[in-house]
Ligand SMILES: [Fe+2]
């Protein structure tokens with residue numbers, strides 16, 4: 526049962542893209558809307574989804590020729606559908622944990638920052654293990670001797686991010702948990718994480734997707750293995 530209907534015929538002077546974007550931008554968890562249109566909406570929905578950094582998930586309930594009906598939900602309300610979806614969602618979760626720890630650190634509240642930082646470090650290691658140990662050996666793309674191919678860049682950046690994370694863990698273990706001392710290391714990781722995830726999602730994941738789309742058995746083999754490491758809470762409705 527949908528919460529409301531977006532009828533493209535009611536868009537007025539707006540383009541379809543602006544109209545749909547304005548309607549789904551603030552979609553809340555647990556909400557479900559249905560888009561009604563007379564044109565094939567797939568390109569439009571891909572563009573809107575990209576603009577919202579994959580925050581929404583859509584599926585076609587009814588195909589034309591007369592009317593198309595598309596159901597739109599928050600991505601967290603739907604189980605991950607493939608390996609890349611799973612890893613991309615985990616990026617968002619790791620980002621949020623890190624941003625929260627950074628926020629508390631910048632406010633000088635290490636008591637609040639450290640448990641969140643601990644959770645970030647745990648999720649980061651599991652994510653890196655999934656990508657390095659499970660995915661790379663199976664989806665091995667061509668490597669260059671210079672090490673500037675997407676896989677080599679990813680492996681190198683993982684080492685750097687984990688190394689800086691360990692530095693903070695060691696400082697905390699040695700009692701150097703003063704916010705002012707730790708904040709610069711947080712700033713370094715923050716920049717590294719953002720760049721790394723962007724590169725992965727844009728330069729590497731499309732190659733992984735292409736291989737998995739062609740080879741279903743490979744997709745079925747990898748997904749549950751990565752799923753065991755990149756664990757999410759059950760989907761709430
Ligand atoms: Fe990743």
Ligand SMILES: [Fe+2]
Nearest residue numbers: 656679683725
């Ligand atoms: Fe990564």
